[in-house]
Amino acid sequence: MLLRHTSKEVKEREGLTINPAKTCQPIGAMYAALGIHGCLPHSHGSQGCCSYHRSTLTRHYKEPVMAATSSFTEGASVFGGQANLLSAIETIFSVYDPEVIAVHSTCLSETIGDDLQQITKKASDDGKIPEGKYVIYASTPSFVGSHVTGYANMVVGMTEQFAVSTGEKNDKVNIIAGWMEPSDMREIKSLASRLGVKIVLFPDTSDVLDAPQTGKHEFYPKGGITIDELKTVGDSKSSIAVGCITAEPAAVALDKKCKVPFETVDMPIGLSATDRFIMALSKAGGVEVPAELTAERGRLVDVMADMEQYFYGKKVALFGDPDQLMPLTEFLLDLGMVPKHIVSGTPGLRFEKRMKEILERAPGANFKNGPQADMFLMHQWIKNEPVDLLIGNTYGKYIARDEDIPFVRFGFPILDRIGHSYFPNIGYAGSLRLVEKILGVLMDQQDRTALEEKFELVM
């Protein structure tokens, strides 16, 4: 009983967040920036932020995560961080030679009012940015939104600051990736290629955060969208934003700047959301869905039908990020399961509204997001109404152990397992893997707790 001091009685809290189901904006910006080839993310604030973000991303991906910091001390906090950033830009280009530095702010630099646009302009005016190199920025104060919105802001930054429109459209479709794993981005590219749709995917962390062991450390691994490609996204015929929270803002920005019409779809987690994604992609590309993909879909539905008795009516508690929670909740409903308790620290009215729509199929479900929508509250709900399955990031393991609930790790961060960044979690393949994981833990629990005479060989 590791969380034995969690009380069953739920009392409204206003000041204290306990065991948060979110973290802060800059880590999302850092992750998104790694999806540009040759990019060095830069944290404009004190060292601790950069150190913590690199550590968490490293633990999740088990890969090198390079990022620099403005290393504020008290002087910079009082007089402003401009001198630090200017000197950082100079040092970074001479020592690490990136194609682009992606600067994001922190609560420190935001509170003192550092203007990243003005400072990067000054860097450019002072000749600190070498020819053909770039510095982009995103404003990501930690006291607004969550890691999820930080990701969205950096993707907006890369879109606004790189996309140009030549006036001549090409035949490509932009796919703006919401916060997903490198394996998921790889899966999107694979799905598009199997459909025969020419896409530009950004950001793209595949081949960056799942780099092979070669005996050499590539400071800038081969993956990531190149700046040249990123410049062309303004000429694409349309965009698909995958995730209304993490990807849509960039699609809006691109439409505004370069008149690229867009459609927003849910992250393709589960059957229905993947169906919608495939239809959006086939529509945007003007292609038919190939039989091979329909067959892949069929295999997922087949397993869902074959194993339905293990899913039907089972109660689930889940926590995580909006773009993942929405389709995941829908998928649980499609499996016949009952989403019971759901929390997300990420605030947002649109998310709330959409979840309410989805949860119309689950009367009596608890859902809360924003401050105090934390794992402590979810645990209290579970104590009042137990569940059969818990889905969420690694921090869920404490609740799972205390309450003896089968647990599937999903989301960010996953610090204690591998696989999440290697196998897709999206598309029909990813959904099949999710079904297998859910079944695995449910059946393990059944095996572990069965009476001797009820212990089954065939399940």
Added chain:
Amino acid sequence: MPAKVNLPDPASITEELINKYPAKVAKKRRKSIVANDPDTIPEVQANVRTVPGIITQRGCSYAGCKGVVLGPTRDIVNIVHGPIGCSFYAWLTRRNQTRPETPEHENYITYCFSTDMQEEHVVFGGEKKLKVAIQEAYDLFHPKAIAIFSTCPVGLIGDDVHAVSREMKEKLGDCNVFGFSCEGYRGVSQSAGHHIANNGVFKHMVGNNNEIKPGKFKINLLGEYNIGGDAFEIERLLEKSGITLIASFSGNSTVGAMENAHTADLNIVQCHRSINYMGDMMETKYGIPWMKVNFVGVESTAKSLRKIAEYFGDAELKAKVEEVIAEEMPAVKEIIEEIRPRTEGKTAMLFVGGSRAHHYQDLFNELGMTTLSAGYEFAHRDDYEGREVLPNIKIDADSKNIEELKVTADPELYNPRKSPEEIEELKAKGLEMNGYTGMMKQMVHKSLVIDDVSHYESEKLIEIYKPDIFCAGIKKKYVVQKMGVPLKQLHSYDYGGPYTGFKGAVNFYKDIDRMVNNPVWKMIKAPWEKAESESLEASYVA
């Protein structure tokens, strides 16, 4: 001392490490990279700002205060006042283990508390929210103590966590509430946070409980945070030797123990950097001497136990300690004899912490391995050169903004445990009272000592020296391993441990044997790549 080895000329290597930097940066870094001479210790630049843009291993003041020092105490509710991230990242990531007396006793280490500041609190102030948060924490948990940690925006907007803490302490009555001004921008690394933490613990906890506990030889263990169960192993050895541990600062510890710490008769200091302030302050106020110990390494552990026995000067205790050492040694010997032939002659580099890069060299020596280069992330000069350099360290602006407590002898509780003559006698016997000789005296001639090593420098070092193992933290782990060199994490121990004491040494020997001799490092090249690379490698080694 380690075996004599011939190392390449450090001067040319230093040039190679810094030649890519802009001139100003190179000039600065040069002072932090020195060729060691154990007989005439050179000066090393330390505890200075990291150059903006340099990829550093350092963290911030908050990380040192909450993450390192206060975090491991199980019965304090640690509320981080600030946006959510700071609290989230320090949540269970340091592997501080703790063992409550019973399942009903308090343990809040698994909980993460934050005021989750939003924009409105940055604009209009967050004190009101903080008060509500303290009250809610009290109502939910009724803890003995609540500590408040300031994050960057809190310092800037001027929220007074100390005033709020005083007010809430008075209001709650039976809960000690205190705050820390450990904003991330203070000082140049997490080291500033250690100092701030020491001051707060000393002011608000030590001395609150005067109960005299039974025990003939009473000590406190300072600077041990029970990562991977290290403190459990030290506690086992102390107990077996008949030494009473009043308090640990702060691994596997409680508020009550720390409040009673001033009743001990000796402070032993494991991590010098994080807590040397506490040793000095307790000596001045209560008359308790301190000495540096090291429970990492078999020889160091035996030596540390003997030092404690020598301090108390009790024949029975000395005999007991010898008995304990004699009992523990055979199991260690058996393992080391098996492993050493596989590790002998191999080389290591350590860039970690503010004491660990020193302590773990003892274990590598026991494995017959040489440390080619080492340095700390957040040390001060005394950690490298020895405490005698303290008067010569210049105080810069970044150190000045950390409060220096004016400590004087307590009119009632000051009781010098040893007279000046007795201390001199102990020193004459070779006991280093209130002192620390630092890392450099232990390292071989021409090894490179590097403070706050940068990413660029460490990659270069690996290319040049090709060590058999590299020790650092999580941010470096996969970088170094991508280069085909195993990295041993010495902050989190790669989720192993304990590594202290006799049993811990055995764990470490086995882990290092496994890592340096793991077949995977020979499988990096695919068979179809090998033919080409082998001929290359052969000429490379020669």
